[in-house]
Amino acid sequence: MAYTTIKKPSDYFNTKLWTGNGSTQSITGVGFQPDFTWVKGRSEPEHHTINDSVRGANKQLYSHLTYGESTDTDRLQSFDSDGFTLGTDVVVNKSSQTFASWNWLAANGTASNTDGSITSTVSANTTSGFSIVSYTGTGSNATVGHGLGSAPTMIIVKNINSTNDWNIGHSAIGWDKRLFFNTNAESSGASWNSTAPTSSVFSIGTAGATNTSSNTHVAYCFAEKKGFSKFGSYVGNNNADGNFVYLGFKPAFVIAKNSTQGGYSWELFDNKRNTTDGVGNVIQKRLFPDSSAAEGGTSSTDYIDFLSNGFKIRKAGDTNASGDTYIYMAFAEEPLVGDNPCTAR
Numbered sequence: 001m002a003y004t005t006i007k008k009p010s011d012y013f014n015t016k017l018w019t020g021n022g023s024t025q026s027i028t029g030v031g032f033q034p035d036f037t038w039v040k041g042r043s044e045p046e047h048h049t050i051n052d053s054v055r056g057a058n059k060q061l062y063s064h065l066t067y068g069e070s071t072d073t074d075r076l077q078s079f080d081s082d083g084f085t086l087g088t089d090v091v092v093n094k095s096s097q098t099f100a101s102w103n104w105l106a107a108n109g110t111a112s113n114t115d116g117s118i119t120s121t122v123s124a125n126t127t128s129g130f131s132i133v134s135y136t137g138t139g140s141n142a143t144v145g146h147g148l149g150s151a152p153t154m155i156i157v158k159n160i161n162s163t164n165d166w167n168i169g170h171s172a173i174g175w176d177k178r179l180f181f182n183t184n185a186e187s188s189g190a191s192w193n194s195t196a197p198t199s200s201v202f203s204i205g206t207a208g209a210t211n212t213s214s215n216t217h218v219a220y221c222f223a224e225k226k227g228f229s230k231f232g233s234y235v236g237n238n239n240a241d242g243n244f245v246y247l248g249f250k251p252a253f254v255i256a257k258n259s260t261q262g263g264y265s266w267e268l269f270d271n272k273r274n275t276t277d278g279v280g281n282v283i284q285k286r287l288f289p290d291s292s293a294a295e296g297g298t299s300s301t302d303y304i305d306f307l308s309n310g311f312k313i314r315k316a317g318d319t320n321a322s323g324d325t326y327i328y329m330a331f332a333e334e335p336l337v338g339d340n341p342c343t344a345r
Helices: none
Strands: 011-019 025-028 036-041 047-050 056-063 076-080 084-088 098-104 111-113 119-127 130-136 142-145 154-159 167-170 201-204 217-221 229-235 244-246 251-256 267-271 302-306 310-313 326-336
Touching: 011 025, 011 111, 011 251, 084 098, 119 142, 130 142, 251 302, 251 310
Parallel strands: none
Antiparallel strands: 011 098, 025 084, 036 047, 036 098, 047 056, 056 076, 076 084, 111 119, 119 130, 130 217, 142 201, 154 167, 154 217, 229 326, 244 310, 251 267, 251 326, 302 310
8 A cells, every 4th residue: 555645635635515506607615626526416316427637627427327428518617726617507507406526636737658558648646546547449458557656446447439337446356357337236357357457557358348449438547545545345234333444544535335246326425415414423415326316315314434544334234234345435534644633523
């Protein structure tokens, strides 16, 4: 695991909320110019939209759908120095509807990368361990440079020219397997050529989702950084007194997915959508990356605790089926150690 020099995690990842106004509006307070912005309507069912600076601010993908890339100049219009600007489209800015966004900083620019057998275009932040990679598939086994300088532990890929599934690689399930944002089941396949990423490249096999000849693919690559991000797994016990997962930081964002069996959604939690409920560490609101459903949760349902050094599952079923393995990705609100240590809430 790589050590991070990040003293303020919100300089590299931040959740931002707003209420739509039906008119163009600038969303500020992100704390940096994002390179990757994921938007979801909370109060009503609505698409998940994923935009990044490598493909262009006006071009979106949808985590819950297999659609290829589309262009819409009335959704996310630009990435700005402290956030982004929205148009009037109801998907991101319907009047009186509440929205959430999750934002990551890459490099605020791109570079050509020739480390792999395929030349890629990369925006990489080696400090935070996040890169956006664009490449053209060959249909044959290949490698792609990711620019991180350390091996990614999670990679999310979408063929933007077709309706292929999202393919997700994660070190906790092994690189001969894959998960999908838009469907529930784990499967084996040729997505990663059964080869773990290295400090310079990730491998792709002959699967169309990651390597269709002449098609453009985008990869979001995450390398674990101590005190800022963690990607791992835990086993459910189907009990409200669920397992504690040590992260080494107070989380700002957690996504978890059952990798043992289908039928369970991805679940997304963050530290910004629970602040008015008076419930302290307990997170009672969730969204689903594989569904357009509105935000779920009530004041009588505790899903997960965000603690000073990790998270604890608080609900049977869902992210806690007995004996099932769950993979997760987590980003920090505050590190546990260093110049800016966190304290329990």
